Amino acid sequence: MNTVTYVFGIIAALIALAVVIESLRRHHLRERHAVWWLLAGLVALVVSVFPDTLGWAAALVGVTVPTNLVFFLSIAVLVLVSIQHSGELTELEAETRTLAETVALQDLRIKELEKAVADALQPRRNP
Amino acid sequence: MGVMPTALERTLIVMPAFNEEESVAAVVREVFATVPGASCLVVDDGSVDQTYREAESAGATVLRLPINLGVGGAMRAGFKYALEKGFANVVQVDSDGQHDPAGIAELVERLDDHDLVLGARFAGVGQYTVRGPRRWAMVVLSSILSRLTRTKLTDTTSGFRASGPRAVALFAQHYPSEYLGDTVESLVIAARAKLTVTQVAVAMRPRAGGTPSHNPYKAAVYLARAGMALFVALIRPPVALREPVVSL
Ligand SMILES: Nc1nc2c(ncn2[C@@H]2O[C@H](COP(=O)(O)OP(=O)(O)OP(=O)(O)O)[C@@H](O)[C@H]2O)c(=O)[nH]1
Ligand SMILES: [Mg+2]
Numbered sequence: 299m300n301t302v303t304y305v306f307g308i309i310a311a312l313i314a315l316a317v318v319i320e321s322l323r324r325h326h327l328r329e330r331h332a333v334w335w336l337l338a339g340l341v342a343l344v345v346s347v348f349p350d351t352l353g354w355a356a357a358l359v360g361v362t363v364p365t366n367l368v369f370f371l372s373i374a375v376l377v378l379v380s381i382q383h384s385g386e387l388t389e390l391e392a393e394t395r396t397l398a399e400t401v402a403l404q405d406l407r408i409k410e411l412e413k414a415v416a417d418a419l420q421p422r423r424n425p
Numbered sequence: 426m427g428v429m430p431t432a433l434e435r436t437l438i439v440m441p442a443f444n445e446e447e448s449v450a451a452v453v454r455e456v457f458a459t460v461p462g463a464s465c466l467v468v469d470d471g472s473v474d475q476t477y478r479e480a481e482s483a484g485a486t487v488l489r490l491p492i493n494l495g496v497g498g499a500m501r502a503g504f505k506y507a508l509e510k511g512f513a514n515v516v517q518v519d520s521d522g523q524h525d526p527a528g529i530a531e532l533v534e535r536l537d538d539h540d541l542v543l544g545a546r547f548a549g550v551g552q553y554t555v556r557g558p559r560r561w562a563m564v565v566l567s568s569i570l571s572r573l574t575r576t577k578l579t580d581t582t583s584g585f586r587a588s589g590p591r592a593v594a595l596f597a598q599h600y601p602s603e604y605l606g607d608t609v610e611s612l613v614i615a616a617r618a619k620l621t622v623t624q625v626a627v628a629m630r631p632r633a634g635g636t637p638s639h640n641p642y643k644a645a646v647y648l649a650r651a652g653m654a655l656f657v658a659l660i661r662p663p664v665a666l667r668e669p670v671v672s673l
Pocket of ligand 2: 523
């Protein structure tokens with residue numbers, strides 16, 4: 299590995315981390331969504347700064363080609379995050395439904411109230 | 426105009442409640458009995474039990490959220506209500522009976538010269554204890570937040586706290602809803618908006634009913650989440666308090 303690829307790896311990891319942290323700062327990303335990206339970014343940074351850790355980890359779990367471990371882990375993170383997002387989406391839809399029902403029921407109550415008030419005022423207006 | 430209302434009469438007691446039917450009515454009654462002239466708002470955060478009816482039967486005003494927003498979300502709704510109804514101060518009291526309403530008067534008294542007063546559980550009164558990772562997290566949080574707020578804080582995750590007019594105005598806009606954000610990040614937000622913070626020793630009691638929210642596994646995760654909450658709070662840009670807000 300030459301110096302260019304070494305530096306490139308570090309810069310890519312730093313950019314990823316910077317994007318996540320900036321999104322957190324601007325309230326663009328909630329903590330519980332950011333945490334996986336933060337972890338992935340940190341691991342990427344460690345591996346790019348100390349490439350030996352990758353070879354060591356690959357040997358540890360018995361993966362012959364270290365890059366395959368990278369692919370495996372990246373895909374695993376992506377799959378887990380999409381599952382989390384699907385879950386959140388489902389939850390949001392359930393919440394929207396509850397909110398819509400609440401609004402509709404309130405609307406009905408207000409209409410009934412308006413009608414009751416109008417009826418109560420009726421005799422006074424035309425004596 | 427009548428007699429000038431006392432500080433306690435201008436205070437709204439906000440009680441976030443999530444499935445607390447067993448204890449909420451007793452706590453509301455105790456608050457009314459201990460704090461003369463108090464107004465009490467229970468924020469029912471999408472409970473599936475009878476929390477709403479219980480709280481109402483005890484005489485509290487109940488704000489019923491259709492979906493669960495978490496303690497922080499419920500509290501911000503409470504701050505907005507307080508602002509709208511012209512209350513000067515807000516005191517947060519848990520509806521599980523762990524906060525002794527006898528401490529409310531003292532918290533509000535200290536609002537005379539501070540914007541935010543925390544009821545601290547480890548300052549020598551009562552026998553509330555926490556062990557393990559949750560305890561360590563609290564110690565680390567306290568030392569960092571003490572430095573930030575320039576005052577000695579020993580229990581920064583306490584939900585028993587009083588907010589003065591400046592804090593109410595700030596929190597009605599910026600009150601975090603993330604887990605632990607409501608206690609930890611709100612302190613950072615307050616400190617950075619140049620609000621003054623202090624603490625008062627209070628006694629803490631065991632729950633009056635219901636189930637505790639933290640089992641041993643959650644306690645371990647607590648440490649990491651507390652660190653995350655603090656990290657996020659510290660990297661975020663400060664929000665300014667828009668003055669003038671004091672309406673007395
Ligand atoms: N609004 C709202 N309030 C909640 C929620 N979960 C808990 N609460 C309330 O927040 C207060 C404190 O909650 P607890 O579960 O007692 O949390 P804790 O006091 O930190 O921990 P333990 O009492 O030791 O379990 C109580 O009044 C609860 O009813 C929630 O999701 N939304
Ligand atoms: Mg409690």
